[in-house]
Amino acid sequence: MLKTSTIVLGRTLNGRYRVLEPISAGAMGAVYRALDARTNSEVALKHATHPGGDQRFEVEARLLASLRHPRVVRTLDYFSDSSGHYLVMELVPGSDLDKVLKAHGQPGLPVAQSVDYARQACEALQYVHEQQIVHRDVKPQNMILAGEGIVLVDFGIARVLEEQEPLGTAGIGTPRFMAPEVFAGGRVSPRADVYGIAATLWTLIAGEPPVYAGGKSLSSISPDVTPELERTISAGLELIPERRVASVAAFAKALGAPLAVEKGTSLAISIDVPDASRSLMEAVVHTASGVFGAAAASIALIDETTGELVY
Structure with missing residues (x-):
């Protein structure tokens, strides 16, 4: 309802x-x-x-x-x-990926199909980022599988880059798809959407979203996940923004041949090493992610229809 x-x-x-x-x-x-x-x-x-x-x-x-x-x-x-x-x-005709996933059953969609959907979503996000916009709510429900493939929808909480965050919007989003720095009220960059697309890809394969800073390995849930693909998704799910894949373009490039164990693109050049001055932010983000994970488990804080936090 x-x-x-x-x-x-x-x-x-x-x-x-x-x-x-x-x-x-x-x-x-x-x-x-x-x-x-x-x-x-x-x-x-x-x-x-x-x-x-x-x-x-x-x-x-x-x-x-x-x-x-x-x-x-x-x-x-x-x-x-x-x-x-x-x-x-x-009004985009088709079904969102959350419905597609639920119709398929557990654990999730085939790996190749999931990766293809993620690549298509990266095309949309790369264009959006080039226009200086961050979507901030990347998740399966906001990706419609239409006749020509994936269409990214619902820019209701999108933000223009370099804008100051309006009072009251920090922490608005969907648990386990929202980047921890968004929850913590930090500066929002395209890396927030990288986190969202990585969490989405994990969800499509595993049948449920990833757990902040822990949980099972993806390959233990789906044996078809190669080490390269697991490393790519893990790099997209880094809690600290500077350690995360720098852009959706880099993430999509790393997904170019994810099913071949002997191939793959190194993510080293797309990941920044955080300065020592970021140690405080790291602590804040880790703390926030823990609180966020706990909040996600609290029915009282979750909209039962959408899964969003409703403070």
Whole structure:
């Protein structure tokens, strides 16, 4: 059952979009199927809770509307009214990878198929990062398997690089897919999305998301995982940002031939060695990851529909 929303079904917003039914809900808003009266076509309407204010929403929505990539959902329109901020996006036909995974059964999808989906998602993320945007909520539910492959959707908590984090947005995301530095309120960079795509790939193969700083090895869950692939995913899941794979391009490159044990791309050139001054941040991130893992186990802190933290 979806989280209760204040939007009345059948209501027309902005004189144009008639709300038909809920699609999903989370800590930062809800997504509805709506009918565009001007085009007589269905769209996805996101009612966003946006603590940054009207001006910030305007800037970010305009930037999202400029994105043009076959693996990135198109933002068609945006507006605000007394009830909040809204993003109008194309309605992508298909199933999200979480549903695909659940339909397949345990432990998870075939390794080659999972890697292919991750590569396609990296294409979308690389383009998004080139536009100075970090998605921040990369997970199977936000990847739609459409006719031409994976499409990245739901930019409801995306951030423009170099912007200061709005008060109240630290820690918003999905447990075990959100990079620890995001939870800790640190600077958000494309490496946060690297963590998300690595956690997504782990989930597609294992059938469940990885555990922060511990848990089983992926190869113990799926024997088809090669040592090279396991090292690649582990490098993407590094808790300390500077130790993590530097970009989705580097991560995708390392996935280029992951099923051949004797082949693979070294990740050494894409991983920065943290300065000694980062030791404090390392301690903070490790502590935060422990708290985050504990929070993820607390039903009271988790939205039962989406799996998101709801403080």
